[in-house]
Amino acid sequence: MRKGRIAGITSNTVPWEILRAAGYSPVLLEDEAGPTPHADRWMEDVFDRRFRVIFDRLCAGAWNHLHRIVIPRTSEQEHKLYLYLREIARTQPAGVIPELYFYNLLHTRTPESYDYGLERTRQMIRDFEVSEDELRDAIAESNRARGCVRDILQKRREGRLEGSAAIEMIRGFYSEDRGVFAGRVPDRLKAMQEQVAAHRPHILIKGVPLKDASLHRLVEEAGGYVVAEDDWRGSRAAGETDVCVNKDPATAIFEKYFYDEVSPRVHPAEHRDAWYQREIERAHVDGVLFYVPLEDDVQGWDYPEQLAHLKSRSIPSVVVRENGAPLADFVGSLHRK
């Protein structure tokens, strides 16, 4: 397998396997501290901090270790980020922005979107000039890492791993070579045998995508145990299934990202909410924390119906707009079932 080049990716639906097969080490582009003068000049306030940082650092040439940037059609902010970067690349001196690639993956679960997405996936495989054998190797590596993510989540369900620690560990799934990740996680998990969650209320976090584990830590400081989060950086990182190894690789990769990944654009709603509904039905949740800042323009539309559903099941919940606000009182009011 060719190796050595780094591809920056913006979220969970960039097909890691295709990039890996093409010799890239895909790395999730993260938020980092510091001012964002380029973003302040070109971007409106509507963009999340992480996308502002990505735009800023790329325009500044600060991330020149990246050989390529791959952006999926998984959120509108990523779509706009692509258009903005494209325009900067067009109008600024050559070489400032790494080569951009857009993966037009749609999330409406219709036959047309399926066919379109499969064709776009095949096109990406052609564009990156990868062989079927290289894809199969990459799929095997990626699936091993998914297995490790599930082991992390299992450890947490057993009450032996704090939510914040789980989030930190899962981070490697997006930032490391997945082979390396899969090699080091089992030993770390083996060492975690102590029960840390006894009698602490189990909380599920739902809402806007989390950028790190800071909200988890606040819950933990208040005495809660974050047992899951409806978030691709956490409980949903590996999805329900692996990339199927008994199909042609293009179809298998596409179906994984089409059917089993998180996106605000998934429609219909029952598919979008299926994971969350199952978690609630499993009855291991003592309370739900909705993290919905006023800058959100997506999750807030689902909230009233989700709140009504929780009330019908007598599951307490709280809305947190900023880190902290009513959180400690809420956690203090909960009891482990």
Next chain:
Amino acid sequence: MAQKQLTSTIAASEGQKAWFASLRERVFETRAPYAIGQADMPFELFQAMDVPMVSNQWWAAVVSAKRLAPYYLDKLNEAGFHKGLCRYCSLSMASTVLGDTSQAPWGGLPKPSLLAARLTCDCVQRVFETWAEQCGAELILLDAPAATHLPPRWWEQSRHDWRELFEDHRLRFMVRQFERLIASLERISGRKFDPDRLRTLMEQVNRQEEYFEEVRLAICNAPKTPVRMHEQFTNVMAAQWQRGSDWAVSQAKAFRDEVVSRAEQGIAACPNERLRIMWVGAGLWYDLDFYTAFEESHGAVFVWSMYLAFGPDGYIRYGLADPLLALASRTVSMNEQLHNPPWANEWIVEQARSHRIDAAFVLTPLGTRPSATGTRFVEIALEEAEIPVFSVHADMVDARLWDAEEMRRDASRFLDHVGRR
């Protein structure tokens, strides 16, 4: 509200009210099906199937203009939807399912059979899902793959070379989605889709937009604009929502005749015109007086908005052998053309130059966040073209965020500065 100067404006307003009254009558008395859809949906398909469609944004504008937006938006917040959520696309829903719906303008919207939207943001599907559930209406959503081929000067290719411009895979995908929409329309209306009828309608749309192009040219060439911007709104949008119909084409022609005649006679909308102003963004529907507020004090006349200008460049399609494909090309890239780089900034600068614009007012929507993207690129492109920019941070329908006095004061200061240049 400034006096209407054109008889075609009065006819357009009356035509729209009459259309709406007849829609209510048909729906309530004969249970005829009708649809509510986003402004960037292919209205032509509904027209060709005799299923009337109300534009979501148009209705939100009407509710806002009647000063009812604060009431319904408060109801939306009381129902648990937080205050930061988008308002332009949700106000119509609120006016049909929350609070006292009988307060809505002109008796309110009857219950639709179909709700339809293109997914150009991440929230509109949720608004329409909620709405469809509340109304028991069928829901059709069209997905929106992104453009990756965005060559310069799109408006020079969009009329004849649209197949190449809009990417074959996106066009074919949109046609397949249209086929699903058509199947729904056939089921709802009990009528069979006729591609020849759509082709004829598309030809009529071309004619309508050619009239608008003549109006645009008259505004560009006249020493002083013969028609105010807010009268352009009324004439153009009344026709666009029913584009291709006999009424719409005839309304566009009447508008063209009147504006061209005024230009030929040297009649200015504002004889005091000294500064030609461009408005970038959706209208301030609750304060249309803003657009005439600076005529007397500064001779500043709003002459340009996207509503008229986009008609010819965005809608005309020649080569209608495959009318569905041509319609797909009209639909797939509206968001890129109007709002996002590189297409929106380039087109708007071109428009500013051809209209001899002295200054631009650029709206950054506060309460409709996804619509805000692209505005910085537009502002910077205009400034680089030496056109001064006044940034307006406001919502297009939510008057709760608008301080009319303060905005007029700030705008006056800006225009003082522009006038001294």
